[in-house]
Amino acid sequence: MKNTVDIQLEFNNNTLRAKEPTTLLLIPISSEESTTPLSLEEVHTKDIHLIVVSEDLSFFTHEHQQKEGKGYTVNLTFPFAGKFFLYSDIKPLGGFPVVVQKTVVVAGEQKEAQHYQHEVLSASIEGVYVQLDVNDSSAIKVHIQRNGILIPASSLGDFLGAKAHVVMISQESKEYLHVHPMVHKDELVLHADVKAKGIFRTWLQFLLEDRLYTFDFVLSMKELSLSGHHH
Incomplete structure (x- = not known):
């Protein structure tokens, strides 16, 4: 249509x-x-x-x-x-x-453009640490810790009707995906319908104790995934 x-x-x-x-x-x-x-x-x-x-x-x-x-x-x-x-x-x-x-x-003052070449799969903000497990690109696991203690997905707040929001944008084509990770065995699992290979900038947002956290990553998608947008 x-x-x-x-x-x-x-x-x-x-x-x-x-x-x-x-x-x-x-x-x-x-x-x-x-x-x-x-x-x-x-x-x-x-x-x-x-x-x-x-x-x-x-x-x-x-x-x-x-x-x-x-x-x-x-x-x-x-x-x-x-x-x-x-x-x-x-x-x-x-x-x-x-x-x-x-x-x-x-218009106005410009800055030197960034170019992302290497994967960045972990990030931390004030004691909260997030690691992405991309061994299976069709089911990316999200591990969240605070001060070394694993945070179960069920303890996250309700942010815009979901436990988390993930946005992925291709550096080359600017392909856009907005995905809501599933909760499986009390951890977040990301299924993304990626139609292009290459570098994707990725942002993860969730609520923890009423504070909104935004983490950013760099993913190199080598294989096409299976399921997708707004699932």
Whole structure:
């Protein structure tokens, strides 16, 4: 079926500038009837999950909007100049889930672009340590520890209707996946429908004792996985 869903993007400044707050307006529309805003279904407690990344994938944010009139508003501050990709993860009323990708160019002070070549499978934030087990790329296991003690998945909070959210974006093609890990034997297991091989920047978000943690990784996908988006 042909995808006829689009996002009309408006912002309050004539030019987007790095380090200057801006308000974005996202209006879901049909590309065939662009004058009529689309109604959306709530998915994982939100109408739109907006993922914003820089072109080099060094910057990531997962934002949620306030319904305002004909669209949804979100306040953003871009950290540096350059090209940024906006992925709007939505489900039109009575339709199928879809991801609409938009590109904006931000003026101002630039920074040297990052290029990721080697896998990074572990990360830590203030005593919380996460290790990815990628021995089976179709079922990536997530091990979470705090101060050396394993944290069972059942002890994680409910973040947007799931125990965790994972976003994966291909460094080469910018292929996007938003996956919710399954809980198996009290650990998180990630099944991702990856259609391209190569380097994927990966961000894991979960709640632990009411604090939202965001960990980032670099995965080298050598084999295509089996199951996928929003399972």
